[in-house]
Amino acid sequence: PNAPLIFIPQDCLFLIPFSALQDEEGDFLIQKHTILTAPSIQVLDLTHQPKKEILETSINALVVGNPTMPSLAEKLGEKPKKLKELPAAKAEAKIIASLLKTQAIIGTQATKVNIIAQMPQARLIHFSTHGKVDPIRPLGVIALAPCEDDNGVLTNEEIIQMFGQPHKPALQAELLVLSACETGKGRITGDGVNGLSRSLMVAGVSRVVVSLWNIRALSTAFLMIKFYQILKNFPYLKPADVAKALNQAQKWLAGLSCEEAKEELEKLKPYIYQGRRQRKAEAYINYYSKFRTRAPYPFADPKYWAAFTTIGL
Secondary structure, rough: EEEEEEEOHHHHHHOOHHHEEEEEOOOOHHOEEEEEEEHHHHHHHHHOOOOOOOOOOOOOOEEEEOOOOOOOOOOOOOEEEEOOOHHHHHHHHHHHHHHOOOOEEEEEEOEEEEHHHHHHOOOOOOOOEEEEEEOOOEEEEEEEEOOOOOOEEEEEHHHHHHHOOOOOOOOOOOOOOOEEOOOOEEEEEEOEEEEHHHHHHOOOOOOOEEEEOOHHHHHHHHHHHHHHHHHOOOOOOOOOOOHHHHHHHHHHHOOOOHHHHHHHHHHHHHOOHOOOOHHHHHHHHHHHHHHHOOOOOOOOOHHHHHOOEEOOO
């Protein structure tokens, strides 16, 4: 039980949620194994550079949540539209930043220019925002705040250009989490997915946590907060520690009862209720508070927890 199970997928197999696969007894694999996904051998070699321990009291963490949203076209030929704000992502980022003893960068401060400048120094990076696959080109996109000279859209191509070249500063992060939709998708190639995850690892990141489909804001906030609470038990991030923490958080979310979910929701309220948008936040909270109309375990379906996967050993 809990023995590591390492997948090295090819082609579109990178898009399979291995943690949600079931054995002959009908049990999900994460109930019996720690699930890890390794990139191609070439990419894996790039990530095995010695780095110092993280997740200590003096951790150098970069946490970004709910930036002032940029505009992005949903489909080819459509006019770009401003992406919707994510109140739960702001709460997620603030709580995680508190766990990591730092301050979350949110709203207008979370510009691409500002974040890019801080990324090379960070040992741990967490994004709680929108993720997209660019419909014009199969590029992974991270939504950040626009400014006068920039549209706020960070693509995997830009990550390679800024951090993945010999004459550029490499990223030093042991872990980068993309708590956003579809951050594990991209262009399918013979040795995997050419998207955000590969670009980040080529740029120097040791391990990434990405999603395989459109995620739900509230369940993701619950999952990510629990993930970091568990991860603090692994201060040196040995092989498989990130996957262990993620899998434990996924199992916790799947087994969360309605009453427990309400308690978790109460913890988010102080971070969502703020300023002029309080009325909108109240409606958001009230909508998700109706757990009594759902099944006894409202997040048991894998669609709520299985989207996220750990890539890298």
